[in-house]
Amino acid sequence: DEWIMEGVTLMAKSGLYTGLDIGTSTIKVLVAEYVSGEMNIIGVGNAKSDGLKNGTIVDIEKVAQAIRKAVNAAEERAGIQITGLNVAVPANRLEVDACQGMVTINSDSKEVVESDISQVVASALMRGMMPEREIIAVEPKEFTVDGFSGISDPRGMFGVRLEMKGLVYTGPKTLVHNIRRAVERAGLKVDNIVIAPLALAHHVLNEGEREFGTVVIDLGAGQTTVIAVRDQELQFAHIIPEGGDYITKDISTVLNTSLEQANNLKLNYGEASTERASKEEKFPVDVVGHTEPVEITEFYLSQVIEARLTQIFSRVRQDLERSRGLELPGGIVLLGGAAAMPGVTELATKIIGANVRLYVPNEMGLRNPTFAQVISIVDYVGSRSDIEVLVTSAAAGNAVFTEPIVETYHEPAVATFADNVYPQATEDMGYVVPTPQPQSSAPVQDTEPKEGLVDKVRNMFGSMFD
Numbered sequence: 434d435e436w437i438m439e440g441v442t443l444m445a446k447s448g449l450y451t452g453l454d455i456g457t458s459t460i461k462v463l464v465a466e467y468v469s470g471e472m473n474i475i476g477v478g479n480a481k482s483d484g485l486k487n488g489t490i491v492d493i494e495k496v497a498q499a500i501r502k503a504v505n506a507a508e509e510r511a512g513i514q515i516t517g518l519n520v521a522v523p524a525n526r527l528e529v530d531a532c533q534g535m536v537t538i539n540s541d542s543k544e545v546v547e548s549d550i551s552q553v554v555a556s557a558l559m560r561g562m563m564p565e566r567e568i569i570a571v572e573p574k575e576f577t578v579d580g581f582s583g584i585s586d587p588r589g590m591f592g593v594r595l596e597m598k599g600l601v602y603t604g605p606k607t608l609v610h611n612i613r614r615a616v617e618r619a620g621l622k623v624d625n626i627v628i629a630p631l632a633l634a635h636h637v638l639n640e641g642e643r644e645f646g647t648v649v650i651d652l653g654a655g656q657t658t659v660i661a662v663r664d665q666e667l668q669f670a671h672i673i674p675e676g677g678d679y680i681t682k683d684i685s686t687v688l689n690t691s692l693e694q695a696n697n698l699k700l701n702y703g704e705a706s707t708e709r710a711s712k713e714e715k716f717p718v719d720v721v722g723h724t725e726p727v728e729i730t731e732f733y734l735s736q737v738i739e740a741r742l743t744q745i746f747s748r749v750r751q752d753l754e755r756s757r758g759l760e761l762p763g764g765i766v767l768l769g770g771a772a773a774m775p776g777v778t779e780l781a782t783k784i785i786g787a788n789v790r791l792y793v794p795n796e797m798g799l800r801n802p803t804f805a806q807v808i809s810i811v812d813y814v815g816s817r818s819d820i821e822v823l824v825t826s827a828a829a830g831n832a833v834f835t836e837p838i839v840e841t842y843h844e845p846a847v848a849t850f851a852d853n854v855y856p857q858a859t860e861d862m863g864y865v866v867p868t869p870q871p872q873s874s875a876p877v878q879d880t881e882p883k884e885g886l887v888d889k890v891r892n893m894f895g896s897m898f899d
Contacts, residue, residue, distance in 0.1 A: 448466070448467060449464060449465070449466050449467075449475075450464075450465050450466075450519060450811045450814055450815040451515055451517065451519055451624070451811065452465070452518070452520075452521075452808070452809075452810035452811035453500065453503075453519065453520040453521070453807070454521060454807035454810060455482070455485065455490070455500070455520065455521075456485075456488075456654060456655075456806070457482055457485045457486070457487065457488050457653060457654040457655030457676065457678060458482055458654035458677065458678065458770060459479050459480065459481060459482055459654075460481075460482050460496070460499045460502075461477065461503060461804065461806075462500070462503040462506070462507040462515075462518070462807070463476070463477045463804075463807045463808060464476040464511040464513065464515070465812075465815065467816075470816070472811065472812055472815060472816075474796050474797075474798075474799065474808075475511045475513075476507045476508070476512075477507055477510060477798075477799065477804075477807075478503040478504060478505065478506025478509075478510065479503050479506065480499045480500075480502035480506070481499065482496070482654075483495040483496070483498070483499055484499070485655065487655040487656050488525065488653065488655045488676075489523070489525060489608060489611075490612065490615060493611055493614050493615045496615040497615045497617075497619040500518075500615060500619040501619040501620065504518075504619065504621065515621065516621060516622065517621060517622045517623065517624040518616055518621055518622075518623060519623075519624050519625045519626075519627060519810055519814045520612055520625075520627070521626075521627045521628065521629040521632055521806065521809075521810045522569060522608060522612060522626055522628060522629060523608075523629050523656075524628070524658050524660065524670035524671075524672055525604070525605070525656075525672055526608075527569075527603075527670055528566070528602070528603050528604070529600055529601070529667065530600070530603075531598070531600060531601075532558060532560075532598070532599050532601045533557055533596070533598050533599075534554065534555070534556030534558070534596065534597050535553065535556060535594060535595070535596045535597075536549060536552045536553045536594075537594060537595075538592055538593055538595055543592060544590065545578065545587045545588050545589065545591075545592065546588065547588065547823060549587075549595050550588070550597075550820070550823050550824065551823075551826075553595050553596065554597065554824055554828055555827065556597075557571075557599060557601070558601065558828065564606070565605060565606050565607070566603045566606055567604060567605075567606040567609050567610075568602070568603055568828055569602045569603060569604045569609065569626055569628055570601075570602045570628050570631070570825065570828070571600070571601050571602070571824055571825065571828035572599050572600045572601075572602070572821075572824075573597055573599040573820065573821065573824045574598050574600065575597075575598050576595065576596065576597050576598075577595070577597075577598075578590050578591075578592035578595055578596075579593055585818075585820065586820040588820070597824075599824070601828075602631075604628075612626070624814075625825070627810050627813055627814060629651075629806060629809075629810075630649075630658065630667055630670045631813065632809040632813035633649055633651065633805065633806065633809045634660060634667065635816075636805070636808060636812045636813060637649060637766055637768065637792050637809065638662060638766065641763075643663075643665050644664065645663065645761070645762050645763055646662065646664075646668075646761030646762060646763050647661070647662055647663075647761055647762075647764065647765075647766060648761055648787075649765075649768070650749060650766070650767050650768070650769075650772075650781070650789075651768055651769045651805075651806065652677065652745070652767065652768070652769035652771040652772045653676045653677065653769045653770060653771065654676045654678045654771065655674075655676050655678055656672055656673060656675065657672075657673040657675060657745055657769075658671070658672055659671040659672075659673065659749055659752055659753070661753075661756065663761060668758075669758070671752045675744070675745050675748075676745075676769075676771055677699075677769075677770055677771030679741055679745075680703075680738055680742070680771065681696045681699055682695070683737050683738075683740070683741050684699060684734065684737050684738070687737050688718055688720060688729065688734075688737075689720050689721045689722065690719055690720055690721065694718065698716070698718065699738065699774070701716075702731055702734055703734065703735070703738050703774050703775070704734070704735040704738065704774070704775055704776050705735070705739060705742055705774050705775065705776035705779075706776035706779050706780045706783075707735045707739050708776075708779075709735075709776045709779070710731045711731045712731075712732040713730070714731040715728040715729065715730050715731070716729060735776075738774070739780065742777065742780055742781075742784075743780070746780065746781050746784035746785055747784055749781075749784075749785060750784060750785045753785070753787075759786070759787050764787060764788035764789065765781070765785065765788065765789045765790070766789075766790060766791075766792050767781055767802070768791070768792040768806075769802055769803065769805070770802065770803035772791060772802045773801055773803060778790065792805055796808060
């Protein structure tokens, strides 16, 4: 028998919930069942992404087709029909501001009811509006009834005046619209829109880490997201428009091979740290202009990978230094698809200069950092309290203008050619690629094609910087 699932009508901590992660490289759909507050994953589907660039949608129709494929796979595994999805929006140009509202309790009994909650939320959002922005979420921090503060759920309490303090999150209306439209084109509806950094912080970090302060780095395919949480609140969310796909492009450019083969090399032979890579292990690469495969050492491939990751983690360190994120006692949690490569954690620790640990989900069959985001979406929605659901519903349809206090985007740097950069990679990637050092200690290959490639790359580097 098939179950019809509509996540928006289910009570928190019970029933079935979905999650949709629209990633640059893959689109993932997850179905989980909550029983007495415990999440049990019953189905997952994924499809190769198309129509995205650096984490944002550039072709709605292609994204919709990929969503449908992932949903079909999840439906087949879970044995249900999915009609709605809980979907996350990235931290791109996210803004957060404090909000506060106050209303008079109008019921004859003077007890706080749900309509009073809706009115106080509307009161908190009565501010000016920028037409290009849209409310994504409202997070209640506390309610106050007749001067008694610190109340988490005021329903049923007696009083005359109700107040609410909270945080309101807004994002670019275009970004939110495109996500909604892609889901609708796939024949589904959006049950809830979740802010990706909030969901990750809720799922990945424990209460102590969220209270005292911890940094989370999501090393995705198209971009890297750096968030910090302290006092149970999101402190900042930085976007670095580089990720695992840029490593693939670097390999393709340096080795003169296709993007498909470059990605296979990264997945099958990639080592993030040259200190771990072997100078003896070799593997064949189909190189443009050569009739026979060319042998490349694991160490040489690692030099290309390490150069890009060093650049990414260096920018992360700069962001954390500016925002004092390195002072947070919880350290750094690393996740995302690109974080699964061997040696990434060690390299991040070395470059950033802080304790970095890799997060791996505990769920059976999904023990890979790449699934952390989609699991966190389901967990975030499924574990919300009744009052949080009510506030979210009350905030739907409102709009607010907030002064930005969360820096969320960095424009790509203008490429400059110094002694340690690789200029030809800048046009497609937006960032320069540090040059691998010549392999003076690597064994000399016996085959002529291998010598031709290495000589060509070294001569090219030499002529650039003479």
